[in-house]
Amino acid sequence: MSALTSPSTGETLTWSDDDFEPDGRYLLDNSRLLGPIMLMPAVIYIIGLVGVPFALAIAYAFSDVTVGDQSIDWVGLRNFRDVWGNDTFQRALRxxxxxxxxxxxxxxxxxxxxxxxxxANFHGKRIVRFLVLLPWTTPIALAVIGWLWTLDNVYSPIDAALRELGLLGPGTMFGPGKNMLWLAKPDLAQLSVLTVHVWRTLPLATVILLAGLAAIPQDVKDAADVDGASFWRQFFYIRVPLLIPIMTVAILYGIVFTFTDMTVVYILTRGGPIDNTQVLASWAFFTGVEASNLAHGAAIALFLFPLLVVVALIMLRVAKRAETV
Amino acid sequence: MYDRFLHKPISRRGMMKSTGAALALGLSPAAAMRIEAMAQEASPSADIAGTSLKILQWSHFVPAYDVWFDAFAQAWGEANDVDVTVDHINTADIPATIAAELSAGEGHDLVEHISSLAQYETSMLDMSDIVAESTNRHGEQLAMTAANTFNPTTGKFYAYCHGYAPDPGNYRKSLWENAGIPDGPNTWAELLEGGASIRSEQGVQLGIGMSNEIDSRMAAQTLLWAYGGSIQDENENVVINSPENVEAVAYMAELFRSSMTEEVFSWNAASNNQLMIAGQASYILNSISAYRTVQDVQPEVADDIFFKTPLEGPAGPDFAKAHGHAVMMYQIPNYSPNTDTAREFLLYLQDNYGEAIVQSKYYNFSAYPSNLPELLEDGGLLDNDEFGSNPPDKLSTLKSANEWTTNLGWPGPANAAMGEIFNLPIIPNMMARAATGLQTPEEAVAQAEEEVTEIFDRWRSEGLIGGGS
Incomplete structure (x- = not known):
């Protein structure tokens, strides 16, 4: 029982904890019920869109299921052996x-x-921030189609600019061809895929690090200035150590987005030239869906799982550490 | 000339309706009137009134065909009290879409793709009865279209092929004239000689793709056949690792080094068209769709594009064959609740296929040549192209297409293994590895054999293909 006396009237107000407990009239007043109800949508979502497909992928990977015949007959590890022995798979994994x-x-x-x-403070900062964030807000499929045109074998504007600058063509630095053939030469095709991945994941990492920078206490920076620490000293001894936890989050997000993505490769190169840009996600799609071998496709996709588990565990650990700080 | 389709007088109401449809869809009033006349003539043998029909098909490479087809299907639906929906998507997305619908157990009642999807056989209805009825009405079906849709192991027509597009060689006449071969190449040896000369002296490459797309796969098959090789034999046994195929792969490597650039390793299905339109290709393997597009936008370029029958290789003229560029086949998924409606529509389409050929600007050829015999006759439609070819007999080369076009997997049938292989980059990559010097032709063929054999063994264990003994 608690009590409070009004200083003006002298009236004493008393109450007990029971006054705030549910009285059973309203179901949603019951915290034992409310918690599960609030959690239910998320649980259904995860089970329906993550758990079921994952269980299905495991079942498919150990069966002979195809698009045409979806009866699941057990074949043990045969699919994994077949997939592992395939040169394209090995290249996709690498x-x-x-x-x-x-x-x-x-x-x-x-x-x-x-x-x-x-x-830092400078004129036009908001516009620059907007432009930096733009790739993150663009739907990935549309963005990659834009890149596909930009890197076109015949009509690439980059090639046109290089030709205008005298860097491409007979007797020039990148010559003698009239085009770089960005998506046709193995090394340039890999560079192109890398560039698009960097272009689309950079904004998120930047925003995360911006938040981290803003969280560094001003007095720490002031103390370093007063002590006469150089830019690089401040960077390596103050900023980087303080940013490492949040930098880890940015890296892990980036790895998940890049490792599981098939859109960039599917639209830009379809895995070519000669499988040089093939990745696990695209090879799983080509094999499982386009060529109709769902069992092999599922087995290939499951090779993504170990890395994603490791990333998830690290992320959980980082999150836990952040809670305890 | 279209009068042959007008067998029946059209009512005033029908005429008004047709004109309205023509204006709305971009069809000519005459085309709309013929559609109305055909719809009024339709006489389904089953009671399909009150049903619906959902069709999924590729976006035709000649867009005018889709405009006509949509109106044609709608008019048939209205005349027979059937609610018809037609969805067109990019042909490259068709297999994935069908896969998703089969997995979901619901979707379209009719699905159409431009190459054999034999690997879906178990989930598709047997269409033997439709083939039999069409044969009864129109005479024998082409052996090639039948082999593209029939599984001899199960005795089932897993698809119904209504037509195909020939896949001739397309060449720029001015370039080949300068190279001293004014009528274009007739043999693979001439292609090598002329292609190399044009590349070195005129700076223009030839374009035969070696990438993960459908044209590259068809081109590779054509080359293997010309050398007397193939992926499987007539009994569905893997025979890819043969001296003939090794020789063909070695030839492709030489052709690449002398006449092409690396860009052929990154092509999609439209790339060779774009290159020819841009004046940067001396020879490609393709249907007439790119040519039809160029006629509208760059007539002077179109005037310089001519066509050739498949090139002859060391194996001789009997092996100068081409895969049907688009072998158009419908399948009816087992889940469809409107199978009778789908069957009736396919029969109706075949009955009126002469108009389909005309509306596709002679891109489509019928699986039943009797649908439009004027097409292939001397002095017929291909000898006098009404769609503006200069000279008008430019398409005459295609008159023999029924003789040199063959099925996926020839000399065997288009089975499930070939269907899977045709949707993977195995064969173009075999060519490309040798072309780039990554492997010797022998090594490239041996690797392809490993990959192909695994696929054949798997489908054989499913009981869907023969051979193996």
């Missing part, structure tokens, strides 16, 4: 890691630079 890791290394370097620039 490419998936390469695109994810290299693109995120580039992204984190560029995002640090951009975040520092955008945290």
């Amino acid at each position: 490419n998936s890691f390469m695109f994810a890791i290299v693109s995120q290394v580039i992204v984190i370097i560029l995002a640090n630079m951009l975040a520092m620039v955008l945290s």
Whole structure:
């Protein structure tokens, strides 16, 4: 029982904890009921759109299911053996890691630079921020079609600019052809895919790092200035250590987006030239859906799972650490 | 000339309706009147009134055909009290869409693709009765279209092919005249000689794709056949690792080095068309659709494009064959509740296929040549192209298309294994690995054999293909 006396009237107000407990008249006043009800949509969503497809993928990967015949007959590890022995799969596996890791290394370097620039005060800052964020807001399929035209074998505006600058054509630095053939030469095609991944994941990483920079206490920066610490000292001894937790989040998001993406490769190169840009997601789609071998497609897709589990565990750990700080 | 389709007088109401439809859809009033006349003549043998029909099909490479087809289907629906819906999507997206609908167990009643999807057989209705009825009405079906839709192992027509588009060689006459071969190449040897000369002296490459797309796959098959090779034999056994195929792959490597650029490794289905229109290709393998497009936008370029029958290789004229560029076939999924309606519509389409050929500007050829015999006759439609070819007999080359066009997987049938292989980049990659020097022709063919054999073995264990003994 608690009590409070009014200083003006001297009246004493008393109450007990029971006054705030549910009295059973309204179901939603019951916290034991309210919690599960509020959680239910998220649980249904996760079970329906993640759990069921995942269980289905596992069932498919151990069966002989095809698009035409979806009866699930157990074949053990046969699909995994078939898939592993395929050269295209091996290349797709390597490419998936390469695109994810290299693109995120580039992204984190560029995002640090951009975040520092955008945290400074200058005229037109809002417009610059808007432009930096634009790739993130553009639907990925539309954006990649734009890149497809930009990198076109015949009509690429980049090639046109290089020709105007005297850098492309007979007797020039990138000559003698009239076009770079961005999507036709293996190294340039890989570079193109990497560029698009960097272009589309950079804005998110920049925004995350901007938030991290804003959270660094001003007195820490002031103390470093007073002590005469140089830019690089401040960067490596103050900013980077304080930004590492949030930088980890940016990197992990980037890896998940890049590792699981098939849109960029599907639209830009369809895995070519000669499978040089094939990734696990695109190869799973070509095999499982376009060629109708759902069992092999599922087996290929399941190779994404171990890496995604590791990333998820790291993210959970980072989140937990953030809660305890 | 269209009078042959007007068998029945049209009512005033029908005429008004037709004119309105013509204005709304962009069809000519005459075309709309013929549609109305055909719809009034339709006499379904089953009671389909009150049903619906949902059709999924590719966006035709000659857009005028889609405009006509939509009006044609709607008019038939209205005349027979059937609610008809037609959805067109990019041909490259058709297999994925069908896959999604089969997985969901619902979707369109009729699905159309431009190459054999034998791997869907188990989920599709047997269409033997429709083939039998069409044969009864129009005479024998082309052997090629039958082989593209019939599984001899199960005895089932898993699809119904109403027509196809020939896949001739397209060449720029001015370039080949300068190379001393004014009528274009007749053999693969001439293609190598002339292509190399045009590339080195006129700076223009030839364009045969080696990438993950349908034209590259068809071109590769044509080359293997010309050398006497193939992927499977007539009994559905894998025979890809043969001296003939190794020789064909070695030829492609030489052709690439002398006459092409790396751009052929990144092509999509439209790329060779674009290159020819841009004046940057001396020779491509394609249907007449690109030519029809150019006629509208760059007539002077169109005047310079001519056509050739498939090139002859070391195996001789009997093996100078081409895959049907678009082999148009409908399938009826098992889940469809409107199978009778779908059957009746297919029979109706075939009955009026002469008009379909005309509306496609001679892109479509019928699986039943009796639908429009004037097309292939001497002095007939192809000898005097009413759609503005210069000279008017430019398309005469296509008159023999029924003889040199063959099915996916020839000399065997278009089975499930070939269907899967045709949707993967296995064969173009085999060519490309040798062309780039990544592998020797022998190694490239051996790797393809491994991949192809795994697919054949798997489908054989499913009981859907023969061979293996």
